[in-house]
Amino acid sequence: MTRTQASGRAAVESALVLPRQARSQIGLEKMLQAGRELIEASGNLDDLSITDIVERSGTSIGAFYRRFDSKDTFFDVVIDRVMTESLDHLRNMMGKQPEWRSGDARLVADAIVDMYLQSFRRNRGLYHASLLRVSRPRATWDVVKEANRDVLALIVPPLAAAITKERRAQKADAEPIEFEIQVALQLILGMLVNIVLNDPGPLTLTSRRLGPWLKTQFQRCLILTGS
Numbered sequence: 278m279t280r281t282q283a284s285g286r287a288a289v290e291s292a293l294v295l296p297r298q299a300r301s302q303i304g305l306e307k308m309l310q311a312g313r314e315l316i317e318a319s320g321n322l323d324d325l326s327i328t329d330i331v332e333r334s335g336t337s338i339g340a341f342y343r344r345f346d347s348k349d350t351f352f353d354v355v356i357d358r359v360m361t362e363s364l365d366h367l368r369n370m371m372g373k374q375p376e377w378r379s380g381d382a383r384l385v386a387d388a389i390v391d392m393y394l395q396s397f398r399r400n401r402g403l404y405h406a407s408l409l410r411v412s413r414p415r416a417t418w419d420v421v422k423e424a425n426r427d428v429l430a431l432i433v434p435p436l437a438a439a440i441t442k443e444r445r446a447q448k449a450d451a452e453p454i455e456f457e458i459q460v461a462l463q464l465i466l467g468m469l470v471n472i473v474l475n476d477p478g479p480l481t482l483t484s485r486r487l488g489p490w491l492k493t494q495f496q497r498c499l500i501l502t503g504s
């Protein structure tokens with residue numbers, strides 16, 4: 278397996294040797310699923326061993342090393358798969374759920390908060406494991422950041438359009454409004470990241486109060502509350 282100096286998704290794609298046979302493909306998918314479940318449960322890559330992965334997936338150490346050169350490379354592929362699935366899920370939601378197309382700034386803002394909250398609840402362990410590795414000389418969190426840039430490209434325009442309409446703003450104001458939305462989202466995401474790293478706290482990912490609280494803060498940041 279050839280090393281590459283690329284980062285983020287490019288590094289992940291070049292790191293994985295794709296199997297040619299259907300049986301090998303099944304084994305690969307079993308390993309990735311097993312690893313995802315184990316990492317989600319522990320929230321720390323240091324607690325995960327290759328033996329755990331192959332035993333849970335019913336594969337072998339040899340099969341693992343035919344696909345991956347290390348546990349780090351394996352984790353990069355797992356997190357990339359999760360981000361890809363999340364993007365596909367978001368696109369599907371935006372196509373089916375009426376609030377995304379409503380043109381109502383409050384409904385779109387709430388849908389955005391719900392989307393991020395569900396993602397953090399669904400992948401808490403994976404995010405926690407990724408954040409623990411940020412200080413290491415690996416690009417795991419870069420995969421998450423790249424995916425979030427793709428998410429922003431999808432979710433910011435409909436909210437910006439709704440706010441522009443509500444404020445009866447001019448087209449020249451579109452860029453400042455988009456900046457305002459991204460800053461407000463940075464605050465919301467910072468809160469979610471803090472919860473993942475420091476849970477338990479006054480608010481946890483499982484708290485019923487978290488969703489309403491985040492929605493209120495997001496709308497306040499965008500000056501949408503009270504109308």
